[in-house]
Amino acid sequence: MKDKWGRTIDYLRLSLTDRCNLRCRYCMPEALASVGHDAVLRYEEMLLICRAALALGIDRFKITGGEPLVRKGAVAFMKALKEMDGVRSVTLTTNGLLLSEALPDLVRMGIDGINISLDSLDERQYASLTGGGELSVVRQALEQAAAQCVNVKVNAILLAETRDQILPLAELARTYPIDVRFIELMPIGFGTTLAGLSEAETLSLLVRAYPDLAATGERRGNGPASYYQSRYLQGRIGFIAANTHAFCASCNRLRLTSTGFLKPCLCYDDGVDLRPLVRSGQGEDAICQALQHAIAQAVHEKPAKHCFGEQDHISEHKTMNQIGG
Ligand code: SAM
Ligand code: SF4
Numbered sequence: 322m323k324d325k326w327g328r329t330i331d332y333l334r335l336s337l338t339d340r341c342n343l344r345c346r347y348c349m350p351e352a353l354a355s356v357g358h359d360a361v362l363r364y365e366e367m368l369l370i371c372r373a374a375l376a377l378g379i380d381r382f383k384i385t386g387g388e389p390l391v392r393k394g395a396v397a398f399m400k401a402l403k404e405m406d407g408v409r410s411v412t413l414t415t416n417g418l419l420l421s422e423a424l425p426d427l428v429r430m431g432i433d434g435i436n437i438s439l440d441s442l443d444e445r446q447y448a449s450l451t452g453g454g455e456l457s458v459v460r461q462a463l464e465q466a467a468a469q470c471v472n473v474k475v476n477a478i479l480l481a482e483t484r485d486q487i488l489p490l491a492e493l494a495r496t497y498p499i500d501v502r503f504i505e506l507m508p509i510g511f512g513t514t515l516a517g518l519s520e521a522e523t524l525s526l527l528v529r530a531y532p533d534l535a536a537t538g539e540r541r542g543n544g545p546a547s548y549y550q551s552r553y554l555q556g557r558i559g560f561i562a563a564n565t566h567a568f569c570a571s572c573n574r575l576r577l578t579s580t581g582f583l584k585p586c587l588c589y590d591d592g593v594d595l596r597p598l599v600r601s602g603q604g605e606d607a608i609c610q611a612l613q614h615a616i617a618q619a620v621h622e623k624p625a626k627h628c629f630g631e632q633d634h635i636s637e638h639k640t641m642n643q644i645g646g
Pocket of ligand 2: 341342343344348349386387388416438641642
């Protein structure tokens, strides 16, 4: 459906849990109090929300978290979602630690893409950034996923301290047929506590190594990345530059937290709480009608743009693991 700014909203990021098996410094650097199990939507409740979203033309779904694969039954849920009438794509974003084990089932259910978050290829730095993550486990999962011809993307947050990792990370797109996307650090949650790097700074480093790197102008997948290609690389280099190249004019997304709060924009804490609706005790059709109405309201209220440049206008105080990134 269209929002009041004329944008087509067809993409929902669904957070399965706020829990995580890592402690990335820009996201959840310490164990935060997790929401109680009762507060988290059950899978049937999430599927009902997806059914209502589908009726409004929202047909691409990203499964996120916290770490989605720590929640029991995550892959079976993705399968059930993928089997729903009208679903165009179901993709996953994961830190990769539990991916090897889940991969055969993900491939079997026809996952449309897997994004693996990986900010450094230096073992020690990776462990320090993630609060103890084991790089070799993630690398193995990445290799397995690439070998299975799954549509794999690496997502790397641009940090001042990982500047020397830009070229090694880009090399992954030379070694494997995968896209490597660099993401500007967003000033949400603990994102304000670290120094980031911009797309322009990163691109200038990359162009020295890949002089033929050129913008492709294409749109790949769900959204906001801009892509570059080089004849030396099998995959693309992408940028998600929310700070320096705001892509709000083409924003197509909503976010659902694991507790059922529907967010129209990352920057603001406004939104619609869908949990009371899915738990109203009415019949499924009546709930679905009420959900459609509420989702349409959230789409209507979607602001024209974020306010990352004006820190005191940011009203979102949840952390990224609570929102889903
Ligand atoms: N645990 C999974 C993972 O790491 O991919 C999924 C959830 S994580 C919150 C989703 C994405 O948000 C990750 O790619 C992560 O790097 C990104 N992220 C977390 N905090 C961020 C921040 N402050 N700015 C930009 N991206 C951030
Ligand atoms: Fe966990 Fe992902 Fe946040 Fe890292 S970025 S702490 S892996 S939710």
